[in-house]
Amino acid sequence: MxxxxxxxxxxxxxxxxxxxxxxxxxxxxxxxxxxxxxxxxxxxxxxxxxxxxxxxxxxxxxxxxxxxxxxxxxxxxxxxxxxxxxxxxxxxxxxxxxxxxxxxxxxxxxxxxxxxxxxxxxxxxxxxxxxxxxxxxxxxxxxxxxxxxKPLGRDSASAAAINDAVGRHFKEEQIYRIDHYLGKETVQNLMVLRFGNSIFEPLWRAPTISSVQITVAETVGVGSRAGFYDSTGAMRDMVQNHLLQLLCIIAMEPPVSLSPDAVRDEKLKVLRSLRKMSMADIARDTVRGRYGRGAIGAEEVIGYLDEADVPEASSTETFVALRAHVDTWRWANVPFYLRTGKRMHKHSSRIVIEFTNPPFSIFPDSHGGIANRLVIELQPEEAIRFQIMSKQPGSGMQMHPVELNLDLQSAFPQRRAEAYERLLIDVVRGRLTHFMRRDELEAAWDWVEPIIDGWSVLGERPHAYAAGTCGPSAAAALLARDGFAWTE
CATH class of the missing domain: 3.40.50.720 (NAD(P)-binding Rossmann-like Domain)
Incomplete structure (x- = not known):
């Protein structure tokens, strides 16, 4: 079908x-x-x-x-x-x-x-x-x-130069800057989830939401791309495009329509609202990692520095975790935790919306746990799970989290086009909504580039983590300081 x-x-x-x-x-x-x-x-x-x-x-x-x-x-x-x-x-x-x-x-x-x-x-x-x-x-x-x-350039200047050169021959409406994450069914469904359901809109803000996590974890290493990857790293390869685009869709205001510019205007506002990081912020709120020897499932794998075409003195990161803030009324003081890495313990992309606990609990032994959490699974399976608290069967009033689970594969059994197929069809039909506009790209670089430059100034080498794990321990500490933990 x-x-x-x-x-x-x-x-x-x-x-x-x-x-x-x-x-x-x-x-x-x-x-x-x-x-x-x-x-x-x-x-x-x-x-x-x-x-x-x-x-x-x-x-x-x-x-x-x-x-x-x-x-x-x-x-x-x-x-x-x-x-x-x-x-x-x-x-x-x-x-x-x-x-x-x-x-x-x-x-x-x-x-x-x-x-x-x-x-x-x-x-x-x-x-x-x-x-x-x-x-x-x-x-x-x-x-x-x-x-x-992607990646379109390696910094603001090279991205602008490429855009200028392409723009000499193609009008902006003829240029399709592709990010295959924007072609994923569940990513596009975020728009419907947010703006097609009135139940979420009043809650989709501070102080009702306490934090947002965005994770894109891969089990693969750099493979044959080592030569390219070592000059790029996880920040340029994943954060600057994929993760920031997901953040935009989560944090954007409702567009006036689904027209390409209406949607991209709102995403641009989010990118321009990202709080710039000082050197102290970069040292405290970002973590770079690099995978070492370990195991993915039952397979032993080599570390990044042992991959072919990787220089022995490489300081390239294969993992990034960071805390970001969107300085708007809707998101005031809500931390956005972004994480991506290669050779992680499992292949998974997800968005986790954590809601604040009730201001006062009348139930014994509640331990202040997260009462409500919305988990949006992007891959390998596509699903939306909403965690609520329920009474545990038996005497007394013991609470236990349960999930309302929307299995999108079961709800929509028809064939689901892959991301590139969907985006290529959009190109053929002249649909620009799910492609990045020039000012979006440049705003993303304006936020990312000072962090990359700050890492260079700080001179810290990436934290080591064993292949097949959740990344360096410093990434867990990043959330623990705020009383949160990564949802695995």
Whole structure:
């Protein structure tokens, strides 16, 4: 069953994927495009051209897709006829992005009247060159769109430079800065949870809410990305985009509509309301960590410094925990705890809203525990659980927490599109709501960059934590000082 109505655009689609032989294209983009094709969400006339430096023929590339992309399509979704039809949409061009003749050949394979989508699944350092060459080859017009993968730059200055360069050839409404977390079903459901249910709005503020936790934990290490990752780190790779976007959706005011700018205006206000950290704040309220040797399940794994292509003297963090504040009336004095890390004890992304305890308890042995907690699970499963206190069966009035559990998989048994599939369909249909606007990106960097610079000034190396654990003990102490604990 399709999660979208069939595509009805009369214009053909030319999708050109720069970095078409990379991991992102193979594991995410091509399987997502296959699923969109399977469910009728691509225009009837669609061409997908992969671009890379490998000297592949078209047949070579089809073999690459069979070997590298097909395994990432679930058996229940695989259809031989649809797969053959999808492969028929694919082409490949060997392109060196600094070579003008290659871009001339790209212009020759593109339909002059098509909607062109340029997906830049490359290093951000190539974005400027690619856009300049596309424009010089006459490929950029009013029907063109460009998709920029994160991280967009490594600081405010480089992000602004990339935005300026891309903006010379594409209008803001043609630029799709993708963050795949904004394509997740449960993340998009946060808007409905907050603004479609009157029960929550009066409570969604200080002093009713005592704290907010946002965790994105991974069990994987850096793998083949070590060379890239060591120049990036968890703060740039995860906090600056994924975690701050989740914070925005939790903390934003109700937008006047679901139009792209109405939603993004409210998210921008949150980013601009984040309290700037002093050096004392950075030392007290942030924790950097780096995984060492340990075990994930029954598998022994090496530490970060033992990974291939990681310098022995590396000071890069694979874990970040921090306490943030949104300085608005709604969120005055409510701490937002953000945490992300690699080689953690389990793969999990969740948001935890902790409500304040009743001002006075008439029940014995209540121990001042958290009475109400809203847990929003984003992955690996999607669920919303609301913890309330209930009487424990038996004599007396002993309390015990119980959960009202909304299992979204059971409530909505139809197929759920993956994040990249949903966002690619949005790109094709010109929907910008779930993509970052330039001023959002720059406001996020304005808050994150001083923290990164502060770490450099402080000169502290990341705290060690064993792979397969919850991170360094300093991250637990960060919450314990305020009387809270991470929800595992």
């Amino acid at each position: 399709s999660t979208h109505s069939p595509h009805t655009s009369a214009l053909p689609l030319d999708m050109m994927i720069f970095g078409g032989t990379g991991d992102l294209a193979a594991r995410k983009l091509l399987p997502a495009l296959y699923m969109a094709h399977l469910h009728g969400n691509l225009p009837q006339k669609t061409s997908i051209v992969a671009l890379g430096r490998q000297a592949y023929s078209r047949n070579d590339y089809i073999e690459f897709v069979e070997n590298m992309s097909r395994p990432f399509i679930g058996k229940m979704n695989f259809d031989e006829s649809a797969w053959a039809g999808f492969l028929g949409l694919l082409d490949y061009l060997c392109v060196d992005v600094i070579n003008d003749p290659d871009f001339t050949s790209l212009a020759r394979v593109s339909d002059a009247g098509a909607e062109r989508v340029f997906y830049l699944a490359t290093a951000p350092t190539l974005f400027t060159t690619i856009c300049d060459k596309l424009a010089a080859s006459g490929l950029v017009d009013a029907n063109s769109r460009v998709v920029l993968e």
